[in-house]
Every structure is written in structure tokens, then in C-alpha cells.
Amino acid sequence: MGRPMQVARHWRHFREKYALIGGKCENGHVFFPKRPVCPVCGSRNVEEYQFSGKGKVISWTIVRNPPSGFEYYKPYPLALVELEEGPVVLAQLTDVDPEEIHEGMEVEMVTRKIREFGEDGIILYAYKFRPPIK
Amino acid sequence: MEKPVIIGVGMVPVGEHWRVSLRDMAVEALLNAMDDAGIDNVDSLYVGNMASGSFIEQENLGALIADWAGLGNIPAVKVEAACGSGGAAVQEGAKAVMAGLEDVVAVVGVEKMTDAWPSDGTRYLAYAADAEYELFHGASFVALNALIMRLYMKTYGYTEEDLAYFAVNAHANGAKNPYAMFKRPITVDTVLKSPYVADPLKLFDAAPMCDGAAAVIITSKEKAKELGVPKDKMVELAGFWRAIDTINLANREDFLTLKAAKVAAEKAYKMAGVTAKDIDFFEVHDAFTVMAALSLEALGAAERGKGALLAKEGQIAIDGDYPIQTMGGLKSRGHPVGATGVYQTVEAVLQLRGEAPEGIQVPDAEVGLTQNIGGTGSNITVNILRRV
Numbered sequence A: 001m002g003r004p005m006q007v008a009r010h011w012r013h014f015r016e017k018y019a020l021i022g023g024k025c026e027n028g029h030v031f032f033p034k035r036p037v038c039p040v041c042g043s044r045n046v047e048e049y050q051f052s053g054k055g056k057v058i059s060w061t062i063v064r065n066p067p068s069g070f071e072y073y074k075p076y077p078l079a080l081v082e083l084e085e086g087p088v089v090l091a092q093l094t095d096v097d098p099e100e101i102h103e104g105m106e107v108e109m110v111t112r113k114i115r116e117f118g119e120d121g122i123i124l125y126a127y128k129f130r131p132p133i134k
Numbered sequence B: 001m002e003k004p005v006i007i008g009v010g011m012v013p014v015g016e017h018w019r020v021s022l023r024d025m026a027v028e029a030l031l032n033a034m035d036d037a038g039i040d041n042v043d044s045l046y047v048g049n050m051a052s053g054s055f056i057e058q059e060n061l062g063a064l065i066a067d068w069a070g071l072g073n074i075p076a077v078k079v080e081a082a083c084g085s086g087g088a089a090v091q092e093g094a095k096a097v098m099a100g101l102e103d104v105v106a107v108v109g110v111e112k113m114t115d116a117w118p119s120d121g122t123r124y125l126a127y128a129a130d131a132e133y134e135l136f137h138g139a140s141f142v143a144l145n146a147l148i149m150r151l152y153m154k155t156y157g158y159t160e161e162d163l164a165y166f167a168v169n170a171h172a173n174g175a176k177n178p179y180a181m182f183k184r185p186i187t188v189d190t191v192l193k194s195p196y197v198a199d200p201l202k203l204f205d206a207a208p209m210c211d212g213a214a215a216v217i218i219t220s221k222e223k224a225k226e227l228g229v230p231k232d233k234m235v236e237l238a239g240f241w242r243a244i245d246t247i248n249l250a251n252r253e254d255f256l257t258l259k260a261a262k263v264a265a266e267k268a269y270k271m272a273g274v275t276a277k278d279i280d281f282f283e284v285h286d287a288f289t290v291m292a293a294l295s296l297e298a299l300g301a302a303e304r305g306k307g308a309l310l311a312k313e314g315q316i317a318i319d320g321d322y323p324i325q326t327m328g329g330l331k332s333r334g335h336p337v338g339a340t341g342v343y344q345t346v347e348a349v350l351q352l353r354g355e356a357p358e359g360i361q362v363p364d365a366e367v368g369l370t371q372n373i374g375g376t377g378s379n380i381t382v383n384i385l386r387r388v
Helices: A007-011 A015-021 B024-038 B061-068 B085-098 B120-128 B141-156 B160-174 B188-193 B221-228 B259-272 B287-299 B306-312 B339-354
Strands: A021-025 A045-051 A054-063 A078-081 A090-092 A106-116 A123-130 B005-011 B045-050 B076-079 B104-112 B196-198 B211-219 B235-244 B280-283 B369-374 B381-387
Touching: A007 B005, A015 A021, A015 A123, A021 B280, A054 B045, A054 B120, A054 B141, A054 B196, A078 B141, A078 B280, A090 A106, A090 B104, B005 B024, B005 B221, B005 B339, B024 B061, B024 B104, B024 B211, B045 B061, B045 B085, B045 B339, B061 B076, B061 B104, B076 B085, B085 B104, B085 B211, B085 B235, B085 B369, B104 B339, B141 B196, B141 B235, B141 B287, B160 B188, B160 B287, B160 B306, B211 B339, B235 B259, B235 B339, B259 B369, B259 B381, B280 B339, B287 B306, B287 B369, B339 B369
Parallel strands: B045 B076, B045 B104, B280 B369
Antiparallel strands: A021 A045, A054 A078, A054 A106, A078 A090, A106 A123, B005 B211, B005 B235, B104 B211, B235 B381, B369 B381
16 A cells, blocks of 8 residues: 555546545436445446535544554544435545534535655545535 | 354463464464364364454465464365454354365464554554545544444433443453453543543543454264264354445444344344343454444344443343453453454353353353454354353
8 A cells, every 4th residue: 555556546536536426326316436236226327426515524533543654644533424415425524623523514525635655656635525615 | 954063162362472473373272272172183274364464464374374283185264354254254164064065164263463563553454444435535443433433422322431331341351361461450430531542432442453363163063972072062053144234334324223233143043043132141342332332232132222321231241131241352352353253252152161260150151142343344243152
């Protein structure tokens, strides 16, 4: 995981992780991430679905002993965010004071740096969530 | 179909074994179990292990351990179901015996975690989560369980103190188990004053990083008689099953139901012909205090949302209606992840043979249940053991 030669592995996910693109089946069920079989009805007719990025926090924690690779960022808030379309995603919260995080807090998706892989490595970006800019 | 029996058990004390390697521990536990069964060879070996490739850069544990234990050219493989690997390996061994393909099977659960740097260890454990959608975002395993803990507390109005009773009970029992890692009792205050690892989850809500190995020998009743094993040394694997749930916690339909445990327990109860009321003790997977509560609910020992009450009211103590973690559980005995399910099995066998250490023997135990969780409830094994 620490080596830079993992571009392809992350590149595969750029679209969904930069823009929160999930899946929608022929029967209208939406889910994140997109997968080949709808987790609700089992349909295999699934297409991409662009989420609005709006949601609310249903649970959160502060990661104080992170997995290696994330030491630089600690402590950081991690949350389960229920999107307005229904599915729940796990993501970091950003631009927020940990004291202000509360259950039901409205948040919106932003694209942010997740981590770096040293001097000659790639930099990973993906969705995080922040309180909406009024 | 004829139920298999366990005729031998062995283990090494759980701890930080700086001087001992994975192979040393596994072979010692395995030979102890073979000695206990009074046999000098087995037909095959199943190794429960979660992440030896990551922790010590060693895979192919089937060959490694069978070779070093001098078992000859037998079939030997590793069984992996994250932290639930040990319980799953016991089931694979039992299935081979029930199928009649292998007469006498050895199952070893082993994990060597302290050879890795702690933050790397935290990373390896998170490999049991969804790498692309959980670990990618910096989720540790503790963090995922903390998210569940907060939801559990909020939904049912529990406090951090309410959940601390699970850790207190585990340590009270583990203090009397010579094989436990932490042989000292603690108080609710000890838990509450320990630092947050991932709020609201504290250090003493969680099981430790550690090393350990445990083993059992499984065979048919017929073969056991042939080998001259006395009846009071046989423990029947009366019912067992396992099931999966979403690997990604965020995709779970219901964050507060261990659906996989529920499904596995229903099938195992049916196979054993018992209900939750018939179980004399439960070895549940308390890697985190909240998981003990959710497990009791999924196994039918408590109603939904009432699991934590059993701890607070003392019903989970040795003399309570639902004794759990009789030898310390994951919290106090220790949680060498891939070995844990086999430790639980060994402990259940000792309880049912009446050989548990003084002070933690459940009186007249007839039926025991072990439940071993992989992931955040994504891969769960339930085994029911009964005196023959």
C-alpha cells in the first residue's frame, strides 16, 4: 500500500470518488458504490447514478490511532453520512470543529486530498463532507 | 447426520510473545491437543488465521505448520474469514469429518500480531473491512466499531459506563484463567478513565493486539471409541453454521443487528435441537464492548436493545443466567484474531468437561455456544458444543 506504483488501482475509482457517482438499477434503487447486482432487488441492469452530495451525519468518531499511512492527519473525524437519496457512505468530515459535529448535522460533499504516498508517490483525492457553505 | 466430536484441546497462553514465532506457537498448541487426544498423527490440518501474510510475511500456513509438526504428507490449508477465521476453520474440519472423507482432523488457530509495528497492525486489521470504501478513507477497525457504539448508545439511551460492565466481567473471569493475557480485575472506572482510541470507544472497550495459538482434534464418535477416548472426554459439535453480511458497514440495512449472527445462530440452534434458553454459557466475540451487547441480542439471549442491560444487571457473570466470556473473552484472555475462534472452542470444551479453572467453572454446564465475528459483523460463525 505504501508504494507509488499503484496508479491503476486508484485511477479505476477516480470518477466515483471525485464526484460521488454510484449506481441505479432498472427498478429505481440507488446505491453507493455502484455494483454489478442491485443490493435491493438483485437486478443486473445497473447504470451510473450521480448523487447530489447532500446528506446528514448519522454517526461519527474521531480517529486517534489511525492505520499506517494516515498518521500525519490524526486526529481526524470519520462519519457515516446518509445521503438525501437514501444510501449511507463512510467518509471523513472536513472544515469542521470536532466539537461541532452532531447527529443529524447537514453536510455536503467536497473533493479533498485523502493521503499522499511519499515524495515520488501519487496523491489520492476523494469525497469528504463538510457543513454546507451558506 | 452423525455429529462430530472434539477429543483433544491445546493452547498456549495469549500474550506478547517476543521470543516465540508463529510456527512455534502453532506447533506447541497442536502437539498439546494431539497429546490430550492421545494420538500421534492426524489425517488433515485446517489452520485458522487472518493475516499472516501481512503480519509476518508468511502464507501457506497449512504446509508450514503440518511440516513443522511432523505430520507427513497430509492435506493442510489455511481458512480465512478475518477475525472469524478460527471458528470457520473448526467448521471446515467438522465438515470433513461429517463427510466421512477424513477420520481425525486437527484445527489450529494462530496469529502473530506483535511482530508488526502497531500502526501497521492497525492497517492489517482494517484489511477485513472494505479496502476501497473504508480503509481508503482512513477507517481503522476500532473507528468502525466506534461508529456502531455511538449509534447503539444513542438509539437505546446507553452511556459509556453501561457498556463498560462487559469489560469488567471479562477481566473478572480472565483474572482466574492462567492462559489469559490480562490476569487482573478492573473496575468501571478503569474503563472510563482509559483514553479514547476512537470516540466514544476507549482503550478498555477494545481487545488487545497479541499473539496466540489454540488447537482442537475433531473426529467421529465411532472413531473416538476406536481410539479408546473415554466418553467424558468427548464434546459434541452439536450445531454450527456461519453467514455473511455486507462487508462495508455503510451498506448495512440495519447498523444495530448482527444479521449474520442471527442467521448463523438460528441454523445452529436448529441443528443442535436447542434454543438460547438451553445454552449454559456464551463465548461471544467481544473485540469491542458494544459487540458483546449486539451479539447477545443476535443470539437470542437478550431482546433488541437490551443486551447491555444483561451486563449491568450482572446476568453475564459465571453465576448469572447468561454467563459470557467465562475465561476472559477477547478483552481479557486476548484476541489473536485468527486464533480467537479456536480459543473459544477450547474454552467451551474445558467448561463442558468440567475442567475450567477454579472460580470460573460454570456449574453443571451441558451446552455452550461460541460466536466468532469477522469484520464489523460481515462474517460470523456460531458453534454449539454439548457434553456427550
